[in-house]
Amino acid sequence: MGAAQDESVIEHLRASGLVAPGEVPRMTPLSGGVSCDVWRVDTAKGAFAVKRALPKLRVEADWFAPVERAESEVRWLRRVGAFAPAIVPAIVAEVPEEHLFAMRFLEPAQHPVWKDELIAGRVDPAFAAKVGAALARIHAETANDPAIARDFDTGALFHALRVEPFLLYVAQHDAEVAPRLRALAADLEVRRVALVHGDVSPKNILVGPGGPVFLDAECAVCGDPAFDLAFCTTHLLLKAVWLKPDAAPLTESAAAMAAAYRAGIDWEDADALMQRAGALTAALLLARVDGKSPAPYLTDAADRAEVRGRAKRLLAASGTDLEQLIAGWREGRE
Numbered sequence: 001m002g003a004a005q006d007e008s009v010i011e012h013l014r015a016s017g018l019v020a021p022g023e024v025p026r027m028t029p030l031s032g033g034v035s036c037d038v039w040r041v042d043t044a045k046g047a048f049a050v051k052r053a054l055p056k057l058r059v060e061a062d063w064f065a066p067v068e069r070a071e072s073e074v075r076w077l078r079r080v081g082a083f084a085p086a087i088v089p090a091i092v093a094e095v096p097e098e099h100l101f102a103m104r105f106l107e108p109a110q111h112p113v114w115k116d117e118l119i120a121g122r123v124d125p126a127f128a129a130k131v132g133a134a135l136a137r138i139h140a141e142t143a144n145d146p147a148i149a150r151d152f153d154t155g156a157l158f159h160a161l162r163v164e165p166f167l168l169y170v171a172q173h174d175a176e177v178a179p180r181l182r183a184l185a186a187d188l189e190v191r192r193v194a195l196v197h198g199d200v201s202p203k204n205i206l207v208g209p210g211g212p213v214f215l216d217a218e219c220a221v222c223g224d225p226a227f228d229l230a231f232c233t234t235h236l237l238l239k240a241v242w243l244k245p246d247a248a249p250l251t252e253s254a255a256a257m258a259a260a261y262r263a264g265i266d267w268e269d270a271d272a273l274m275q276r277a278g279a280l281t282a283a284l285l286l287a288r289v290d291g292k293s294p295a296p297y298l299t300d301a302a303d304r305a306e307v308r309g310r311a312k313r314l315l316a317a318s319g320t321d322l323e324q325l326i327a328g329w330r331e332g333r334e
């Protein structure tokens with residue numbers, strides 16, 4: 001932070017050719033950031049977003065988070081941009097030694113953050129369907145590709161940032177659901193199917209004029225595509241509890257996203273994937289109240305108890321198709 005750090009970032013941008021030798025661009029810190037710094041940098045060549053991974057996360061829990069995750073993110077953005085350039089910001093510079101990269105800056109006026117839109121009550125199931133379709137496209141394009149398995153062999157990172165804090169941590173503290181959570185975790189660690197983003201949350205999706213733009217792929221891994229769908233569904237269902245009087249369009253959005261995703265599954269049996277996504281969603285709902293990374297907005301004790309109870313009943317059930325889970329969430333039954 002501060003001027004010295006800004007100057008060091010600017011030096012790297014100069015070396016990359018984004019900033020001219022005598023030029024001093026304006027650097028504006030952007031919101032967000034438990035794991036990195038993100039700036040808007042205005043230069044003579046235009047505006048860029050510059051992101052630098054922090055060696056340690058800015059949260060209480062002490063997660064293992066090597067800065068190499070910046071490289072995973074760049075690799076994910078490049079790989080997806082190669083077949084679907086509209087759904088990611090283009091990378092314009094990378095300084096791997098500094099765990100820093102620059103991408104095109106997408107103006108917030110035309111690209112608001114989806115989470116902000118949802119909280120403001122602008123909830124559009126048609127947009128959620130586009131998110132589902134885009135996710136399925138990413139997974140379909142990358143499924144069973146040996147290059148993905150080779151380039152995203154980041155299971156250790158995914159374990160540290162996702163499997164441990166979301167599933168195993170809860171298992172350690174709740175004997176009742178522990179066997180089920182440990183089984184889900186074990187399956188996640190070995191199922192290497194497609195390119196998983198790992199943090200598909202409404203706060204990492206911009207609402208662009210043509211559809212979603214995905215950011216923040218630090219947890220990218222060759223893994224189970226059901227995880228991405230489950231992760232995003234979890235956020236929509238939690239927001240439906242939080243914003244209860246306005247729950248209907250949120251659960252409708254979750255349903256639209258799941259249906260669009262299902263329609264795009266062409267690499268494996270759709271029913272099997274949707275079962276895994278349902279079980280993972282139940283686990284992630286519980287993780288968002290009892291895990292290491294609880295949803296910061298779900299502070300009401302009654303809301304938390306409701307989510308905990310419902311998630312645990314879902315976890316105990318034998319089969320959990322995602323679309324049935326969403327329909328039940330809407331109707332207040334499991």
Ligand SMILES: Nc1ncnc2c1ncn2[C@@H]1O[C@H](COP(=O)(O)OP(=O)(O)O)[C@@H](O)[C@H]1O
Nearest residue numbers: 030032033034038049089103104105106215216
């Ligand atoms: N290319 C970009 N264009 C415009 N805004 C961006 C861009 N990249 C990031 N941002 C903004 O910065 C925020 C944080 O970026 P993100 O990559 O999600 O980092 P973090 O790991 O800190 O969450 C985003 O929510 C978004 O508001």
Ligand SMILES: [Mg+2]
Nearest residue numbers: 032203204216
């Ligand atoms: Mg983010």
